[in-house]
Amino acid sequence: MRRDRIRWLLVWLAFALLGCVSPLTSAQAIAKEVAFLDLSDFTGPVAGLTVPASSGLEDYIKSVNEKGGVEGVKIKYIGVDTRYDVARTISAFKRYARDPQVVAMGICSTPAGKMLQRLTREQPIVCTVPGDGEFQAHLGNFFTWGPTYQDAFAATIDWVLKDWKEKGKEGDPSIAVLSWDNAYGREMLRGGKEYAEKKGVKVLKSELFPTGTLKYDIYLSRLAEAGANYVYVGGVDPTQTNIMRDATRLGLTKDIKFISDYWGPTALGTSLHPEALEGMVVVSFFLRGEDAQNNEMMKKFWTTYRKRPMKEMNGGYAIGLGLGMSLEAAIKDAIKRVGPDKLTRDEIYKSYQNITGLDRQGVVGPVAYAPKVRRASDVVKFYVVKSGKIIPITDWVEAPNAVALHKWE
């Protein structure tokens, strides 16, 4: 009995020790250091995107710190895994909510974004989110990573019209959305639909499926039945790749042109089912595929910090670099305005609206953030998958502002 007791006591002591040590190690405050809190999913449906994006950001911050920080102010990167769990995201956010060192943060899930919007209303903190148009419609402290989903959809509509004309077909083309059955999956049509109708493209009924779906036969055959000419595929890679796998197996790729949202096929998808993705068009606001492979900046960062072969680099890495560049610029701007000792959340928030036009070395489009703009950039590029490679087919083209067309509550 006694020995047993001592053993348990030891277990408890170990836990208590861990509990005491861990907050201490994270709370060491060094003068002139600001922190970026990255609440990211390292597993789950969006991991294929967030893992490379987070590594890009982390590496960029590393490089800034190696150069001695932004005018002497170092940036700390705090990465927390939220496991595609909203409750966990909230809990992790609260851990840092009143930490003055944390001046900006990033999250990757739409519902968590909406929740944090309510929670940060007292003390606005810059929060970067993937691409919901809602944050452009209701201006606040939420900044998207690229053009909104609506904008990308609208740019696709323009491309579809051009493609339709080039193929010399008659009448109006029709497009259908095939995407996740959640807030993200429906977002692109809030504004995107209005834009399509304005341009004379028929939008068919969307097919939405749960995020954990593994097989898409039924949704695809229904779209074929409905007679869609173009299908706009949402979801985060490998979702698109899996959809194309099933579409190829059902033999639908001949009659329907599949276009992917910007979270679509990357190095991951092309290594999985290169033959199925053949011919898929991808709209993208960051460099991917061959462009990314040949980009000097991405090459330099990937080989210096990840030390992995180039072909393992995922296009999502570019997003992280882009986020890092805007963060650096915003901090620089804030230092210029108020000096390095007053880097509060408010000042960073102001600075984020102040860096309009920042050139981001072509990895992503130039910054579009402004007092009335929350989307990161307003240009996209179209790519096509050809024999396992993602090849650009256009240069940067403008993504129309479709958010404004929707009637927001």
Next chain:
Amino acid sequence: MNELVQLIVLGLMEGGLYAMVAAAIVLVFKSTHVVSLAHGQLMAFGALAFWFVLVKLDMPVPVAVILALAFSAMLGWTTERFAMRPLIGQPLFAAFLTTFAVFLMMDGIFQLMLKGESVSFAAHLPKGNVMMMGVSLPITQLVSFGSCLVLFLGLALFFRYTKVGLGMRATAEDHQLAQSTGITVRSIFSHIWVLSAVVATIGGVSLANVMDIYYPLPYLGIKGLIVALVGGLESLTGALLAGLLLGILENVSAGYLDPVVGGGVKEVAAYVLLLLVLLIKPYGLLGLVRIERI
């Protein structure tokens, strides 16, 4: 009409896949009376092992099959030895929850190995599609469905003609009686876990051939469990029937109801079917009705 045929045929193919996972669960329940949640992971790990040998080590298919089966047999044995055996004699509820704990443990490792990505070996196996009765059918699905039928036939023969199989059936009837006729119940438990892990792996490889290895794969174990419950936990025939039924029902209901109610029917159809079946026939379609005494 053509659409209905297509839905039914696709559903049949998918149902065969569910039936295989259910078969593994039924095997374990029959002789140990433990309902297992861990089989979702066993099948995912089997598929992962198959992928590793076939794609990463670049071995021929037969070698990959043998190595994957050997690996999963080991995994099944380990699970039985370290998680289930200490619980013999404890309430069955505890054993059920332990399989759940094993599921979580293995889920962590599974996610760690996938790193948020997805892997596929379909390119190394037959592919393409054929037209049959005016319906376009992917060959991957035909291969998987074929392996399902072969598996069930194999299991039927195994239980009828081998000594271990007969021992398992005897154990399923009554543990004490089996023990007194000279069957080592403990080793039968070990055997049954190994066998069920092997069956789960065949199911997992067939599933992954169609759906790839992606993070939700282990959760199909829950669907397998539902199929097993609908069919009756003691009956392999029930598992096959219920699997096919569920596959068809899911596809047909999603095909016709999705446009009406706004999507997601495929996910809930299984659960609604389960609730209905349990209300009407609490022990499943072909399950034994248990008579309880105080």
Next chain:
Amino acid sequence: MWRPSGTFDQTYRQDMAIVRTPFRWGLLIVCLAALFLFPAVGSHLGWSLTYYAVSFLNTLAITIIAVMGLQIVTGYCGQISFGQAAFMAVGAYSSAILTTEAGLSFWVALPLSGILTGIYGLIGGAPSMRIKGFYLAIATIAIHFVTMWLLMHLSITGKSVGLTLDPPSLGSFVFDNEERMFYIIMPVMLGLTFAAKNIMRTRVGRAFVAVRDNDLAAQVMGINLYYYKLLAFFISCFYAGVAGSLWAHLTLVCHQEQFTLIHGLWYIGMLIVGGLGSIPGVFFGVLFIRFFDEIVLLVSPYLATWFPWMGTAPAAALGLTAFGMVLAVFLIKEPRGLAHRWEIVKASYRLYPFAH
């Protein structure tokens, strides 16, 4: 009942008291005073971790309410339910609808959403009339998915967008941050704990235990099985509903992705770790798992820095694997949970230096 020697009960009231000795009364009052003063004092003095600690305590308390409900239906009445997260969601959504659509005040909506969830729980618990054991456990998983599907597709629940709600207020005082919500959540949690403790000492509670231990024997003794099983589901879902309602008013948003099956599974895990059929066990289980999870959350970012070869993914994997491992170890080595261990520690402390 172990008590120090020399402490005797002289009246029936003393024998039935929950808090039995002056020392325990003292301890209880000191603990409660410390608990309730902490947010006010902490934020007044500007301790850096106050906000984090308070928000952690709030989550903890809400989880305790939900798990307490689960303890009643699973720990006491023996009906395994994996659906507690879904019932919490029903509570959250109903309180959101009651406060925003129907215009009721939070104070009315809180118990009302509990009752509505309880009624929903009667439907959810209906399969228990025909089935039990694993069959019921899997049926509750089915109920979880059907509930989530409904929340996702009904227009009153805001479909995939979810609902937003306003913070509760009393007169002109608005409970709009963690420290303020603390003063709603904690009393509710303590009150419900007290209620649970008392329900279990009445005829109803004893009937639950009888149903759990052997339902046929209980029926023979004249206990109406269906009535008590459904009652257990009703009470359990009432707790879940209140927990959900508090959670919704804490985060001010209702979304189905807040209540996934994994949460329902975790609640069962907490119950096992804490100990089935024990009210203190709920506290032990929730505290243990939440602390454990929090430590994993805090330590995992460093893992990637300490062991670069692991990459960033192990964080998530580590948490799940560790949770599964803890659960398995408890089931195999300590099936009666921490509450049982606590009793042993108390008893051996009291008997020291004797072994028995």
